[in-house]
Amino acid sequence: MSVLARPIGLLGLAVGFLVWSAAFLVLYGLHALGCAWGWDARAAGPTSLLRLVLVAAWIGHLALLAGLAIPARRLARAAQAGDAPALLARTTLALTLAALVATLWTGLPTIAYPLCR
Template identity: 45%
Template sequence: MTPRLPLLLIAAGFVIWASAFTLLYAGLSLGCVAGWQSELIAGVTLLRAVLLAIWFAHLAALGTLLIYCVRLGRRSADRTFGFLRRAAIGSTMAAIAATVWTGAVIPAATPCL
């Protein structure tokens, strides 16, 4: 295996985080303008449901990426590949923490003021 794949995977987690951050911000802005905070679905506002769906979808993508990185070429004898694989795992875990932190306020705060 070439070291290029884990090298790309090092950045992949934060690309997913950036997508989550952007879509959450856009969803919040669009939802506030469209009045989604006053529409209820099963006791939850439509805006909060959309934001939670965006957040959970990105967390699921990051979880899948982490599993992929962990399973990627475990038995490779190439030391460079092993280092890059471990760096990709660490970077993905940091991206998961950043995504959790970014969306943690969704269930608690009032979306639109």
């Protein structure tokens, strides 16, 4: 496994919540800009342009976190075999999964609530 394909060290511990914070900032920033620029009034298929942009950004961040969880899981499995530090590997996986759940929860209002009220 290459160095870029697996989270290592302190970066591995923090990267999940760095992606969560980026998702939080992007979603709320896009929401503010979209409301100011009238994207909620523009149709994009069955929904508004603003909702489409927000959901696309949210799904992109969720996909990135899911992509980070896969090598974190491999690292945790390698730790069980004694090839990697066990505590670091399990903690990296737990924090990445927690960031995935936090991002899922943070983005739910983009599909559940009215925009620009």
